[in-house]
Amino acid sequence: MRRELGMFVALLLMCGALWVSNPSFVEQANRFYTSRQIAMLTIYAVGIAFVIITGGIDLSVGSVIGLTGVIVAKLSAPPPGMRLPLVLGIGVALGVALLVGLIQGLLITRLDLQPFIVTLGFMLLLRGVSQTIALGGNITITDQQVVTLSGGGTQTTHFPALTHYMDLVKGGLFYVHGTPLLSWPVLICLVVIGIGGYILHYTVFGRYVYAIGGNRDAAEYSGIPVKRVETLTYVISAGMAGLAGILYAAFIKNMDAQHGQSYELIAIAAAVLGGCSLRGGEGTVIGVLIGCMIMQIIDNGFNYFRIGNWVPNENWKAIVNGAVILVAVILDRTVHIVQSKRRTRRAGLAAASPQPTVEVVSPGAA
Amino acid sequence: MNTVPLLEMRGITKRFPGVLALQDVSLHLQSGEVLALMGENGAGKSTLMKILGGAYLPDGGEIRIDGSVVSLNGIREAKRLGIALIHQELMLAPNLDIAGNIFLGNEPRRFGLVTPLSRTRMNAAAAALLRRVGLGLPPTTPVSTLTAGQMQMVEIAKALALNARIIIMDEPTSSLTAGESQQLFSIIHQLKQDGIGVIYISHRMEEVLMLADRITVLRDGKYVGDLDRAGASQDKIVNMMVGRELSGHYFPDRPAPPPIGHPVLVVNGIIVPGAPAPVNMIALRGEILGFAGLVGSGRTELMQTIFGVTRPLGGVMTLDGAPYRPRNTRDAIARGVYLAPEDRKRHGLVLPMTIAQNTSLPDIRNYAPLGFLHRRKERQVAEAGVARLRTRTPSVYQKTVNLSGGNQQKVVLAKWLAMNPKVLILDEPTRGIDVGAKAEIYRHMAALAAEGITILMVSSEMEEVVKMSDRVVVMRERRIQGILPREGLSQERIAQLMTAKVARETAA
Incomplete structure (x- = not known):
């Protein structure tokens, strides 16, 4: 929990500094916007955390997010979409996401392929699939279709289902000044955190996930169905990415093949910031949430941070982002080294103090 | 001690963390001398040698070579001073050939790292070194194709390539055949003649008494x-190592005529992958069935087949009379x-998890009804x-990585005992465990057998096999050479079957 606590303190300091530098950071409009971004990131970061804790990696997440969005748009949006029922579009998109996770999981566990390579392959492949579906252009999700009639007038068709769908990222509960205090994505995210945290920390499955990440061989020798559990983690990761993809599509609306690119790297960075180790066996859902908050608040805070009239250069965003990750892991490691040194010294003293008397026997000639 | 010693550690x-591994330990070595370093597991031999090899920095004391103080901070520095450490688990790169391994980290490089490797020069130099250690193989042979004994020779050649003056061998014969061991001994004699000081770590008394000029004993650091x-005599050494007379209390009394139980596990014509012949054996209820053999004799592989890790290529097993086919x-x-x-x-523990988590792991479904x-x-x-195994720990929420070897083994046992074993396979149950914990584990084994549990015990410690087993299965080159009853069991009899070629007829 050391990493989680440290990151939580860092998060509070960051928010405090942003608030002091620019009070509009905590205004309702920005709270709504930022919490929604954090929520959508957290949903799929929790999924990827399952994979990371078993010691694997999933690079296909961003492509899955892109693909689900494109599928929803293709199936349910007005032309160039196919105007099929929205339920079908979402159902197929989620189904495809789960299937992708299953195939990846089976390839990794049954053929003993490396997760990095398999998911890298799917990252590239799915990107191409999205591009093919979008025919290289883009499909816009909108709730009305305007058709020019032969007589010269226009006729507008409305799609109430799509209106509700797009409201998914605008609406919520407890409205303040016209925006909800708890948006639907935040509520969905809370449910994901609740269920994900419960599974990871309180169930047999969760224990298996940690055991596999801690020592795969020992888990095998303890009779754990290692391959099945590992496969499932990839299904979970892809499924969560699909869920996030559906929300992102409602938010971004304009679906093209580039949508979701490099999202997986942000999620991996957030998970590591929050205490997951890429070696496996470590990490908590709360930590992942904190990591996601930090990633998104840096992103958003950049637009708000100022000292007097000085505003940071927009181009520095990526530099700051990368530096925060590096500083976090360096600090964490340093604290760890210092602590274990101190423990060694203390243990040495403790072992040395109750000194039993030893007689030195030297039989034979010296 | 007429001259300045080659090496002096004072x-x-x-x-x-948690232990004082070495406390005020001293040792000295003359050139051309073989010094045996002895002590129980955990006595501090390996730690002392890792300090000498530059892998650990000592917290106190001084090291002198040729009388002048040196600081061995780093493996490279130790090598530069002519100290070569040959680990028990050989540290060779299997993907490189012999010459590549001999000169690994010691490649001739005039222009730093970008010097092109001179294969011809390396091969010629390697060939000369291989002649010195009596290994008649071309230097271009891939190391992955060598036997354990040949790899040992390559390690020694590697030490010689560094112009080592002090060579440390940690349990060098543990994976060698008798013939290979003999060859190693003659090389050690050769090294002595060349004025090299050898520190020899081994648990095998006969070897030590035959090879060593002097023996230094450590106990509890x-x-x-x-x-x-x-x-020196075996008794004297053991007394010094253990600090007390080894008496009958060390091994528990086993019932004189072994109990005659009904067959629990019947192995009939099982073909372990890689084995030349099928295996037949029967394990009875409440017996401790010992498995003796050299490293690589196929005992562990047979156990893994019985435990379902690897599937047999043929044959049948029954458990309590019912077919037993673990997938x-x-x-x-x-x-x-x-x-x-x-x-x-x-394979035994998930080290970053706690004792409680490890104990419940195989049976976790029963801890989670919903x-x-x-x-x-x-x-x-x-x-x-x-409590049952008297594991020494502050709480069950201690991570197992922080426990000593003996206590780790107790956690492994506890996790299975919590699930009422029928057949308990113990592969080297006391390896790396201190004497006190050993005696406790023997007591538990005897008690479990008395309860009717069948124990299959693979062990390379002869005394353990002889004192604990009701019957002994002796394996050699992945075959069962013979199954010896308790009466007339002796270390000599087992050793004969384990090593001698003539014994094959008795099994056939």
Whole structure:
């Protein structure tokens, strides 16, 4: 929990500094916007955390997010979409996401392929699939279709289902000044955190996930169905990415093949910031949430941070982002080294103090 | 001690988290001398040698070579001073050839790292070194094709390539055949002639008494004393190592005529992958069936087949009369067949998890009737295990990585005992465990057998095999050479079957 606590303190300091530098950071409009971004990131970061804790990696997440969005748009949006029922579009998109996770999981566990390579392959492949579906252009999700009639007038068709769908990222509960205090994505995210945290920390499955990440061989020798559990983690990761993809599509609306690119790297960075180790066996859902908050608040805070009239250069965003990750892991490691040194010294003293008397026997000639 | 010693270590102290590994230990070595370093597991031999090899920095004390103080900070520095450490687990790169391994990290490089490797020069130099160690193989042979003995020779050649003056050998014969060991001994004699000082770590008394000019004994991280060859005897060494007379209390009394139980596990014509012949054996209820053999004799592989890790290529097994065909470890565990593996850290425990979590791991479904983990039950079962085996730990929430070898083994045992074993396979149950914990584990084994549990015990410690087993299965080159009853069991009889070629007829 050391990493989680440290990151939580860092998060509070960051928010405090942003608030002091620019009070509009905590205004309702920005709270709504930022919490929604954090929520959508957290949903799929929790999924990827399952994979990371078993010691694997999933690079296909961003492509899955892109693909689900494109599928929803293709199936349910007005032309160039196919105007099929929205339920079908979402159902197929989620189904495809789960299937992708299953195939990846089976390839990794049954053929003993490396997760990095398999998911890298799917990252590239799915990107191409999205591009093919979008025919290289883009499909816009909108709730009305305007058709020019032969007589010269226009006729507008409305799609109430799509209106509700797009409201998914605008609406919520407890409205303040016209925006909800708890948006639907935040509520969905809370449910994901609740269920994900419960599974990871309180169930047999969760224990298996940690055991596999801690020592795969020992888990095998303890009779754990290692391959099945590992496969499932990839299904979970892809499924969560699909869920996030559906929300992102409602938010971004304009679906093209580039949508979701490099999202997986942000999620991996957030998970590591929050205490997951890429070696496996470590990490908590709360930590992942904190990591996601930090990633998104840096992103958003950049637009708000100022000292007097000085505003940071927009181009520095990526530099700051990368530096925060590096500083976090360096600090964490340093604290760890210092602590274990101190423990060694203390243990040495403790072992040395109750000194039993030893007689030195030297039989034979010296 | 007429001259300045080649090597002198004085007052060496080393601390690790939770232990004082070495306390004021001293040792000296003349050139052309073979010094045996002896002590029980955990006595501090390996730590002392790792300090000498530059892998650890001591917390106190000084090291002198040729009388002048040196600081061995780093393996490279130790090598530069002519100290070569040959590890028990050989450290060769299997993907390189012999010459590449001999000069690994020691490549001739005039222009730093970008110097092109001169294969011809390396091969010529390697060939000369191989002649010195009596290994008649071309230097371009891939190391992955060598036997354990040949790899040992390559390690020695590697030490010679560094112009080593001090060579440390850690259990060099543990994986060698008798013939290979003989060859190693003659090389050691050759090294002596060349004025090289050899520090020889071994548990095998006969070897030590035959090879060593002098013996230094450690116990619990402290220097106990020196014996010279003339004054040394097995009894004296053991007394110094253990600090007390080894008496009958060390091994529990086993019932004189072994109990005659009904067959529990019947192995009939099982073909272990890689084995030349099928295996037949029967394990009875309540017996301790010992498995003796050299490293690589196929004992561990047979156990893994019984435990469902690897599937046999043919044959049948029955358990309590019913067919037993484990497809994986889960099937074996479901039938009450458990394995405490040889390599605890790799196969036995999830080290970053706690004692409680490790104890419940194989049986975790029974801790979660509705998928929700019952943590109080987990704690109670783990605490019962700790109490039963007297595991030394502050609490069951201690991570197993922080436990000593003996206590780790107790956690592995506790996790299986909590599940009422029918057949318990113990692969090297006391390897890396201190004497006190050993005696406790023997007592538990005897008690479990008396309860009717069948124990299959793979062991490379002869005394353990002879004292604990009701019957002994002797294996050699992946075949069963013979099954010896308790009466007339002796170390000599087992050793004969383990090593001698003539014995094959008795088995056939």
